[in-house]
Amino acid sequence: MGKIFETPLYPYERSPDQDAGVPVRHPVVVIGAGPIGLGAAIDLAQQDIPVVVLDDNDKVSFGSRAICFAKRPLEILDRLGCGQPMVDKGEVWNTGKVFFDERQVYAFDLLAEEGHKRPAFINLQQYYFEEYMIHRLRELQAQGKPVELRGGNKVSAIGQHDDHVTLEIDTPEGPYNIEADWLIACDGANSPTRKMLGLDFVGRVFEDNFLIADVIMEADFPTERWFWFDPPFNRGQSALLHKQPDNVWRIDFQIGWDIERDEELKPENIDKRLRAMLGEDIRYELEWSSIYTFQCRRMEEFRKGRVLFAGDAAHQVSPFGARGANSGLQDTDNLAWKLKLVIEGKAPEALLDTYSAERVYGADENILNSTRSTDFITPKSEISRIFRNAVLDLAEEYEFARPLVNSGRLSVPCIYDGSALNGPDAPDLPRRTRTGAPAVDAPLADGWLIDRLGDRFQLLAINCEAPDVVEEGGIAIETLHLSATPEIVERYLGDAESAVYLLRPDQHVAARWTAFDEGAIRAALKTATAQGDA
Amino acid sequence: MPGLNTAPNIANADDFYAALLALHEGHSKEESDAINARLILILANHIGDGEILKQALEAARKDMP
Numbered sequence: 001m002g003k004i005f006e007t008p009l010y011p012y013e014r015s016p017d018q019d020a021g022v023p024v025r026h027p028v029v030v031i032g033a034g035p036i037g038l039g040a041a042i043d044l045a046q047q048d049i050p051v052v053v054l055d056d057n058d059k060v061s062f063g064s065r066a067i068c069f070a071k072r073p074l075e076i077l078d079r080l081g082c083g084q085p086m087v088d089k090g091e092v093w094n095t096g097k098v099f100f101d102e103r104q105v106y107a108f109d110l111l112a113e114e115g116h117k118r119p120a121f122i123n124l125q126q127y128y129f130e131e132y133m134i135h136r137l138r139e140l141q142a143q144g145k146p147v148e149l150r151g152g153n154k155v156s157a158i159g160q161h162d163d164h165v166t167l168e169i170d171t172p173e174g175p176y177n178i179e180a181d182w183l184i185a186c187d188g189a190n191s192p193t194r195k196m197l198g199l200d201f202v203g204r205v206f207e208d209n210f211l212i213a214d215v216i217m218e219a220d221f222p223t224e225r226w227f228w229f230d231p232p233f234n235r236g237q238s239a240l241l242h243k244q245p246d247n248v249w250r251i252d253f254q255i256g257w258d259i260e261r262d263e264e265l266k267p268e269n270i271d272k273r274l275r276a277m278l279g280e281d282i283r284y285e286l287e288w289s290s291i292y293t294f295q296c297r298r299m300e301e302f303r304k305g306r307v308l309f310a311g312d313a314a315h316q317v318s319p320f321g322a323r324g325a326n327s328g329l330q331d332t333d334n335l336a337w338k339l340k341l342v343i344e345g346k347a348p349e350a351l352l353d354t355y356s357a358e359r360v361y362g363a364d365e366n367i368l369n370s371t372r373s374t375d376f377i378t379p380k381s382e383i384s385r386i387f388r389n390a391v392l393d394l395a396e397e398y399e400f401a402r403p404l405v406n407s408g409r410l411s412v413p414c415i416y417d418g419s420a421l422n423g424p425d426a427p428d429l430p431r432r433t434r435t436g437a438p439a440v441d442a443p444l445a446d447g448w449l450i451d452r453l454g455d456r457f458q459l460l461a462i463n464c465e466a467p468d469v470v471e472e473g474g475i476a477i478e479t480l481h482l483s484a485t486p487e488i489v490e491r492y493l494g495d496a497e498s499a500v501y502l503l504r505p506d507q508h509v510a511a512r513w514t515a516f517d518e519g520a521i522r523a524a525l526k527t528a529t530a531q532g533d534a
Numbered sequence: 535m536p537g538l539n540t541a542p543n544i545a546n547a548d549d550f551y552a553a554l555l556a557l558h559e560g561h562s563k564e565e566s567d568a569i570n571a572r573l574i575l576i577l578a579n580h581i582g583d584g585e586i587l588k589q590a591l592e593a594a595r596k597d598m599p
Binding site for chain 2: 386387389390391393394398400401404
């Protein structure tokens with residue numbers, strides 16, 4: 001049996017659309033069956049919005065590629081019904097160690113807090129990630145949900161109109177055309193959709209190359225993230241070691257700008273690097289290798305008329321901090337409910353402009369963090385190297401220098417401070433669950449809070465009365481009464497007597513108060529669906 | 535609001551200056567650069583206050599762009 005990434009999981013099949021007299025119109029078409037495109041499709045399909053996914057390939061990701069998945073995306077995957085197999089298969093890790101030259105300079109622990117369903121991070125090869133998403137998509141199909149995945153379908157032309165998009169698609173059996181009310185482009189950093197529409201993708205280029213070697217080996221390194229600055233086996237550069245399931249180890253060498261790509265990728269040259277790092281007598285099998293460079297850049301707007309961009313197609317960051325796939329999943333988490341309300345005529349199209357505004361804000365946060373990490377890891381001037389090394393020199397002995405060490409600021413959920421969709425905040429309530437923040441998980445008597453949230457507007461009522469349902473403009477808000485357990489008090493109530501939270505379908509806080517006020521809730525719902533007076 | 539103290543504040547200025555030079559004595563330019571960088575980080579942490587650090591960075595810039 002071959003590797004999962006060598007097996008066609010969605011081979012080309014002829015669609016009735018190819019034999020239709022006139023192009024068939026679909027409510028939503030997604031381009032790209034990577035993690036983000038599949039996330040968008042599952043999210044919409046499980047809420048009964050018909051969606052067609054087009055991909056020019058028919059297999060999951062070749063090689064492990066994205067491997068670190070953070071807590072917030074795992075919660076999103078739980079909402080999509082495919083978080084459990086990822087966590088079951090993934091390697092949970094909490095500890096990171098940083099080495100400088102030959103010494104360990106410090107170690108950090110990511111998760112200090114109890115009372116969350118999901119861990120801070122798991123490592124999982126992207127091919128498994130995509131495989132489990134495809135399983136979920138097949139499961140939805142079996143339940144009769146309206147979702148199609150068309151492999152071997154390459155979009156070759158896109159026409160933009162006021163109220164729809166036309167698509168020309170190449171297949172092994174020739175071209176055909178379809179139409180879409182809405183198009184979601186999840187076709188990666190080199191997005192052909194973006195290029196076909198002639199849209200900008202501006203940012204900073206980093207002149208450096210990194211060599212990834214994913215090796216299968218029996219090794220007794222712990223399940224931790226190890227990062228080296230200027231180690232003896234890769235002088236003047238950095239290196240990373242990270243464990244994945246099935247005894248696959250991610251090893252990442254910084255190799256500089258002036259290199260001969262083909263030479264570096266020769267197995268005998270990779271072998272030299274691995275033996276210098278891990279010892280002459282290691283036994284391993286090379287599963288996948290790749291050389292990458294990176295840029296930190298984004299599109300100016302993630303919406304262009306009827307076309308919405310998500311994931312790397314919309315924004316690109318360096319890999320340090322695992323902010324690529326993790327932020328892409330937060331894109332579609334933000335987009336799906338908005339698109340659903342617009343398609344159902346319950347919210348104006350302006351709601352989709354807030355997708356762009358909120359996720360541009362998220363992308364800027366990721367680009368800022370990722371750029372700073374990159375500047376620390378690969379100093380661009382003599383003086384920046386001097387300061388970088390001074391930080392590392394001091395970190396071993398002095399605690400104060402450790403927060404300055406930047407081997408990647410790991411992905412944390414985006415808080416939409418200042419969003420136009422935000423209603424009132426109650427400053428007396430705990431800051432971590434302020435308006436704009438994603439709900440913070442907590443244990444309940446019969447499970448986890450996070451599992452009770454999402455896919456609809458909800459009211460959390462703590463120590464106060466509230467009707468079971470409030471309806472406004474065809475949108476229902478369901479109430480969830482919470483007991484004031486220690487975690488709920490710590491995360492949602494603080495010193496207040498009572499609290500009421502309005503949550504969006506993506507589990508973010510839309511508004512919050514210290515008492516129930518139906519008029520205020522109705523107004524906040526209008527604001528949260530871009531129907532406010534502003 | 536207390537700002538960056540630019541009034542004389544070191545009790546024995548000549549002693550401090552001599553100690554600063556002594557710290558660098560016998561070191562190469564490269565080693566001295568590393569010592570200076572460590573010193574800046576140690577002092578900056580001791581100050582801590584972001585507003586004062588900002589004023590210190592501006593004062594160090596003098597009239598350079």
